[in-house]
Amino acid sequence: DQQVKQNSPSLSVQEGRISILNCDYTNSMFDYFLWYKKYPAEGPTFLISISSIKDKNEDGRFTVFLNKSAKHLSLHIVPSQPGDSAVYFCAAKGWGAQKLVFGQGTRLTINP
């Protein structure tokens, strides 16, 4: 039972354009959502998060949008840079829980 799904295994975007990564979830008890970025041979690093009481959180070039009614969140990267090429994981957690439920990941490639 995949509670967090990233339906696009890969995404290719031109440098300078907007990258949009999508994530769907099924568990309405999730109250916190996070995005992690992973480079090859490195561990995932935290990128940005959003609480279920918000619908948008912005940090520099990165913005996460949450649509609770659709159980959908997205990560926008504007403008996309070559260094953004990595695998992006969406994750979710329930209130007070330490366990994160991850999606399968989306490999983002930024083309010069």
Added chain:
Amino acid sequence: KAGVTQTPRYLIKTRGQQVTLSCSPISGHRSVSWYQQTPGQGLQFLFEYFSETQRNKGNFPGRFSGRQFSNSRSEMNVSTLELGDSALYLCASSWGTGETGELFFGEGSRLTVL
């Protein structure tokens, strides 16, 4: 500030053997979690320890076990290895309050089972 350290980084085992992986969390962090990453499956939660106690456990067979020491360092063990256990095993640490869910990951231990 030193990050999460995992050893060994790479190892090769044969079916039926057992393996122990080690994780040293960021200083001050009391929670250590373990995740398994395989192609197409994302990161699957194995277990989480806080102050030497297992607080959560994922849906893995009993061959997978772990422990945490008084200095917060953690080990995980996999016995009777199977080919399907080949994966990247990631350790993550946090303060353990569970509020934001932000975890700090190590670089992982890549296990290959032949």
